[in-house]
Amino acid sequence: MFASNLYTQAVIDHYRAPRNFGALAAHTHAADGANPLCGDTLRVELRCVDGRVAEMRFSGEACAIAKAAASMLSELAIDRSDTELAGLERVFIALVAGNITSHDQLGGLNAMRELANHPVRRKCALLPFATLRAALAGLHCATTEGTK
Amino acid sequence: MNAVPSVRPKPEAFDPLRYRADFPLLARRVHDKPLIYFDNANTAQKPQAVIDAVDRYYREFNANVSRAVHTLGEEATSAYEATRDKLARFINAPSRDEIVLTSGTTQAINTIAYSFAMPRLKAGDEILVTTMEHHANIVPWQLVCERTGARLKVAPITPAGELIASRFIEMLTPSVKLAAVVHVSNVLGTVNPVRDLAKACRARGIPLLVDGSQAAPHVPIDVQALGCDFYTLTGHKLFGPTGTGMLWARKELLESMPPFFGGGEMIKTVSFDKTTFADPPHKFEAGTPNIAGFIGLGAALDYVEAIGRDRIAAYERDLLVYATTTLKSVPGLRLFGEAPHKAAVLSFLIDGIHAHDLATLLDHEGIAVRSGHHCAHPLMQFFGVPATARASLAFYNTRDEVDRFVAAIGRVRKLLG
Numbered sequence: 001m002f003a004s005n006l007y008t009q010a011v012i013d014h015y016r017a018p019r020n021f022g023a024l025a026a027h028t029h030a031a032d033g034a035n036p037l038c039g040d041t042l043r044v045e046l047r048c049v050d051g052r053v054a055e056m057r058f059s060g061e062a063c064a065i066a067k068a069a070a071s072m073l074s075e076l077a078i079d080r081s082d083t084e085l086a087g088l089e090r091v092f093i094a095l096v097a098g099n100i101t102s103h104d105q106l107g108g109l110n111a112m113r114e115l116a117n118h119p120v121r122r123k124c125a126l127l128p129f130a131t132l133r134a135a136l137a138g139l140h141c142a143t144t145e146g147t148k
Numbered sequence: 149m150n151a152v153p154s155v156r157p158k159p160e161a162f163d164p165l166r167y168r169a170d171f172p173l174l175a176r177r178v179h180d181k182p183l184i185y186f187d188n189a190n191t192a193q194k195p196q197a198v199i200d201a202v203d204r205y206y207r208e209f210n211a212n213v214s215r216a217v218h219t220l221g222e223e224a225t226s227a228y229e230a231t232r233d234k235l236a237r238f239i240n241a242p243s244r245d246e247i248v249l250t251s252g253t254t255q256a257i258n259t260i261a262y263s264f265a266m267p268r269l270k271a272g273d274e275i276l277v278t279t280m281e282h283h284a285n286i287v288p289w290q291l292v293c294e295r296t297g298a299r300l301k302v303a304p305i306t307p308a309g310e311l312i313a314s315r316f317i318e319m320l321t322p323s324v325k326l327a328a329v330v331h332v333s334n335v336l337g338t339v340n341p342v343r344d345l346a347k348a349c350r351a352r353g354i355p356l357l358v359d360g361s362q363a364a365p366h367v368p369i370d371v372q373a374l375g376c377d378f379y380t381l382t383g384h385k386l387f388g389p390t391g392t393g394m395l396w397a398r399k400e401l402l403e404s405m406p407p408f409f410g411g412g413e414m415i416k417t418v419s420f421d422k423t424t425f426a427d428p429p430h431k432f433e434a435g436t437p438n439i440a441g442f443i444g445l446g447a448a449l450d451y452v453e454a455i456g457r458d459r460i461a462a463y464e465r466d467l468l469v470y471a472t473t474t475l476k477s478v479p480g481l482r483l484f485g486e487a488p489h490k491a492a493v494l495s496f497l498i499d500g501i502h503a504h505d506l507a508t509l510l511d512h513e514g515i516a517v518r519s520g521h522h523c524a525h526p527l528m529q530f531f532g533v534p535a536t537a538r539a540s541l542a543f544y545n546t547r548d549e550v551d552r553f554v555a556a557i558g559r560v561r562k563l564l565g
Contacts (some may be wrong), residue, residue: 004512007505012563037521038504039534063502064564121508 006114015064020074033131033142044131053077070128072108082136089129162463168544170195181514184549189540191384201447202440231446240370248395248429253361254284256380256395261288263405271297276327278303283523309336309485317348331363335522336485337493346375366491368457388445391438402428409434460543468492471550492541503535513556
């Protein structure tokens with residue numbers, strides 16, 4: 001089998017059986033993320049109550065890393081405010097850049113620490129967060145291509 | 149009279165392992181596995197002879213070229229200019245003065261775009277390219293079209309990735325002022341029938357540019373036999389250093405073109421009233437060039453010629469047939485580019501697996517392939533896919549590596565499929 005620190009059991013599991021995959025019957029926020037050079041698309045729909053995420057669903061075509069990150073994020077985002085999620089995204093960016101090796105708030109997303117050794121694939125894992133942020137900000141689209 | 153031997157000596161069998169030993173990098177391990185380098189269309193590895201040539205230049209005769217009269221300058225100039233002779237022989241150019249040294253194909257094509265095409269084009273004119281072009285043979289034309297009001301038109305390919313030559317020729321209408329075609333596709337491996345296209349262009353008085361970046365390492369090139377007007381190639385795909393390349397053009401075309409870059413080296417006399425330019429090729433070589441790089445490229449050309457391009461092409465043909473058959477045994481695999489005449493490039497996708505996941509997981513097995521759009525967005529759009537994985541082979545690759553590559557794909561399928 002593969003000796004892969006990136007495609008861990010948790011990542012494969014979230015890729016094969018993504019949590020909260022699909023659309024919401026009624027959403028308060030939504031955005032479409034796209035990395036056109038990869039051909040990845042990722043739609044995030046949210047139902048927010050009192051400034052906190054009550055439900056998140058995602059859909060789209062993307063690589064295993066983007067899909068697994070979206071699936072993990074869809075669990076992590078619940079009950080968090082946009083400010084809290086922005087803080088979490090900053091921590092996640094530090095993780096995939098190799099500036100920290102783990103953070104207790106990141107839960108399963110800590111599995112993505114190996115991206116420190118795969119700089120080209122970071123944009124895949126960052127797309128779900130960027131799309132979530134766009135949705136919360138009332139923007140309709142997001143991309144992580146052209147960023148380092 | 150000497151007797152002619154009745155039996156020809158048996159040609160020596162091609163032994164890739166013998167040549168592998170010349171490439172120090174191929175001995176390294178990646179993720180604790182022996183490296184399998186299948187990304188040769190992206191850039192090729194460099195033999196020791198090239199590394200030594202660059203090293204020797206910096207250690208023993210580093211100096212600027214064509215201006216210093218001291219010993220080091222003479223030595224550097226001779227070694228640098230020798231590459232121009234070698235390139236002329238490599239493509240069978242009629243004269244070394246038709247070889248413009250550039251940073252690569254991109255600079256070569258841009259030189260043609262701005263110095264040859266732009267002054268000639270007007271609104272309503274057309275440039276003809278094909279669906280399978282690299283961005284380097286698309287974007288310069290678009291930029292020139294924007295400035296002149298000319299239009300880019302595109303000759304179609306078949307689903308197998310073959311240029312529909314009859315359509316290309318039909319599209320050579322009087323409004324076409326330049327045609328540009330890739331000799332060997334970097335994505336599909338397709339070898340285009342350049343000789344036929346050149347004949348049709350010539351009959352209509354339309355200059356033809358051939359982008360030979362991907363052809364140079366894999367097929368013998370004879371620009372006089374091809375009958376084209378411009379030919380470009382890049383050194384780093386030819387086992388030479390990055391930042392080296394060549395533009396060949398017929399002398400009368402080079403003479404008719406104004407300089408592209410201005411600066412040192414490309415002038416005869418300079419005053420604030422009037423500057424006169426050097427004759428081609430120096431007219432197009434402003435500034436201090438990549439001297440070490442071109443000396444390295446000279447060593448690369450010697451190296452390739454010593455093996456023999458016909459022998460390389462024959463070995464790679466065999467390896468391609470083997471790799472194609474083996475790869476096609478993988479369930480759910482879609483191969484892009486099945487032209488009958490192709491070089492050893494295999495673009496593919498596997499059902500349900502993203503090209504980047506495939507490439508990253510293969511890398512964990514020590515296997516380097518490219519994933520992405522290969523600088524050919526329009527071609528990806530033609531096939532309706534955002535990206536493919538691509539294995540591109542060289543003469544130092546082996547059947548054993550192909551077997552290990554296909555076995556690794558099987559493991560990726562198990563993991564993600």
